[in-house]
Amino acid sequence: MTISASQFAQAYLSKGQLPDLSKLPTGHWINGAFCHSAGSAMESFDPGLGRAFASFSAGTAQDVARAVEAANTALKDWRHSTPEQRSHLLNRMAALLLEDLETLAFFESLDSGKTLTEARGDLRSAANFFAYYASVARTLEGRALPTDAQHMSWTLREPVGVTAHIIPWNYPTSTFARSVAPALAAGCTVVAKPAETTPFTALLMGQLLAKAGLPAGVVNVVTGLGPVVGAALAQHPKVRHITFTGSVQSGVTVAQSAAPHVASLTLELGGKSPLIALSDCNIDTTADAALWAIYSNAGQICSAGSRLVVQRSIHSALLEALVRKTSLLRVGHGLRDLDVGAINSGQQLAKIAGHVDAARARGAAIPVGGHSGADNPLDTGWFYRPTILDDLPHNDPCVQEEIFGPVLAVQVVDDDEEALAAANGTAFGLYAGIFTQDISRALRLARDLDAGQVTINDYWAGGVSVPFGGNKQSGYGREKGQEGLAAYLSTKSISVKV
Numbered sequence: 001m002t003i004s005a006s007q008f009a010q011a012y013l014s015k016g017q018l019p020d021l022s023k024l025p026t027g028h029w030i031n032g033a034f035c036h037s038a039g040s041a042m043e044s045f046d047p048g049l050g051r052a053f054a055s056f057s058a059g060t061a062q063d064v065a066r067a068v069e070a071a072n073t074a075l076k077d078w079r080h081s082t083p084e085q086r087s088h089l090l091n092r093m094a095a096l097l098l099e100d101l102e103t104l105a106f107f108e109s110l111d112s113g114k115t116l117t118e119a120r121g122d123l124r125s126a127a128n129f130f131a132y133y134a135s136v137a138r139t140l141e142g143r144a145l146p147t148d149a150q151h152m153s154w155t156l157r158e159p160v161g162v163t164a165h166i167i168p169w170n171y172p173t174s175t176f177a178r179s180v181a182p183a184l185a186a187g188c189t190v191v192a193k194p195a196e197t198t199p200f201t202a203l204l205m206g207q208l209l210a211k212a213g214l215p216a217g218v219v220n221v222v223t224g225l226g227p228v229v230g231a232a233l234a235q236h237p238k239v240r241h242i243t244f245t246g247s248v249q250s251g252v253t254v255a256q257s258a259a260p261h262v263a264s265l266t267l268e269l270g271g272k273s274p275l276i277a278l279s280d281c282n283i284d285t286t287a288d289a290a291l292w293a294i295y296s297n298a299g300q301i302c303s304a305g306s307r308l309v310v311q312r313s314i315h316s317a318l319l320e321a322l323v324r325k326t327s328l329l330r331v332g333h334g335l336r337d338l339d340v341g342a343i344n345s346g347q348q349l350a351k352i353a354g355h356v357d358a359a360r361a362r363g364a365a366i367p368v369g370g371h372s373g374a375d376n377p378l379d380t381g382w383f384y385r386p387t388i389l390d391d392l393p394h395n396d397p398c399v400q401e402e403i404f405g406p407v408l409a410v411q412v413v414d415d416d417e418e419a420l421a422a423a424n425g426t427a428f429g430l431y432a433g434i435f436t437q438d439i440s441r442a443l444r445l446a447r448d449l450d451a452g453q454v455t456i457n458d459y460w461a462g463g464v465s466v467p468f469g470g471n472k473q474s475g476y477g478r479e480k481g482q483e484g485l486a487a488y489l490s491t492k493s494i495s496v497k498v
Helices: 005-015 061-078 083-099 101-112 116-139 172-186 200-211 226-235 248-261 283-299 312-327 346-361 416-423 439-448 481-486
Strands: 028-030 033-035 041-046 051-057 151-159 162-166 189-193 219-221 239-245 264-268 274-277 307-311 365-368 387-390 407-413 431-435 453-456 489-497
Touching: 005 101, 005 116, 028 061, 028 200, 041 101, 051 200, 061 162, 061 189, 061 219, 061 226, 083 101, 083 116, 083 172, 083 200, 101 116, 101 172, 101 200, 116 172, 116 481, 162 172, 162 226, 172 189, 172 200, 172 239, 172 481, 189 226, 200 219, 226 239, 226 248, 239 248, 248 264, 274 283, 274 416, 283 312, 283 407, 283 431, 307 312, 307 416, 312 365, 312 387, 312 407, 346 365, 346 387, 346 407, 407 416, 416 439, 431 439, 439 453
Parallel strands: 162 189, 162 239, 189 219, 239 264, 274 307, 274 431, 307 407, 387 407, 431 453
Antiparallel strands: 028 033, 028 219, 041 051, 151 489, 365 387
16 A cells, blocks of 8 residues: 555654655665765754754765766666667656655655645656656757768767766755756766755665666766765766756856866756736736745745836735735645745755845835744744745845745836836846736737746746746756757767768
């Protein structure tokens, strides 16, 4: 009988310990097996209770070298696997993720702090990535090139080689799948490094890929600290492409480390994304979208709609609706599956609180939230109440800097031109949402917004086939869709005299 994530959660919350049936790996996944680390152990914390629940390996440069060598050895055969073979394996992985969804969702919620509902959604998203790229793997083609009568020329699309995947803590399963699936579809081999605060699902997914039939060494997972494991990966000369999701500062460090061996990069470095509410928008629909955009995953999303750029004529009505809806949100341990889960770490909670406290000291109006805490006194971990900072000036730090928490910064503007200037007025350019009943008005704004993705009258619209990535300090390169596959392919041209 399959045990549901809710049953796991009930057992854990009542006993304070992991259920007997749940086993977590403690070593790295290298060359098709779990293995001991050259380093020491680290604790992994339950954000909802603020205490350690398991340990994992703190990897070293030696562990990274072993993993990269395993990937490089496996590349010799994997790069020549057929599209049909890769497609079958990726489809099998998608099916296994759905079969193990409840167990993986439990660990995802426990390790990250997000709600069970959100964790289940992440697992379904991960399965969708593997299924999508299973189909795309069968479409890889070169093309014939026009030359002169004495020559024939064509192109081949080949895997770039060993790829490194540095995974963030806010979406451990879906971001693992988002980059690993296209890498495998292209014929690349993989070394993945999950964040040190969410190490387990990447290890379990490595094991699932082996169950799906992936040859040993094609996917490897090394856990540990970013400045050690991440740095060793970025600096390794046999790594030919690096996909990194994280902060701007860390992304710059990764790029600098990769430069000496000229590895290619996909960088997704966060954002300060605007939700633009124009004067003719539907107030209730826009308020619901704003809640979804900023409070999902406790606001710990690179593309979160963390700024509300609202026209003055509807500011009061929209703010009233937002405050009313926000005040009803329930906050608690992710395994209780309420509306808003925990902040991933005490360090991140302190950062969020520091931003809001500084805004309060500057005189910002805070009509709802503005403090830490959960609804249930038994939830003693890291929580922050959904918060709105109203009518901030455009140069306020809470407008310009990524808070990465459940904090919505409201900017009031007078017309469309000022709305566009405010929306584009940060160093980031990842995402933007527009709300209006005038499609021409929306399309004019969408054309001029400096963002990698724009949605109209919805937020986070689009699935696995829609390219995702940022402009300016939000990074470069694209994930998802056909563009997401391109990063893992190189083009070779061949010409012959006939």
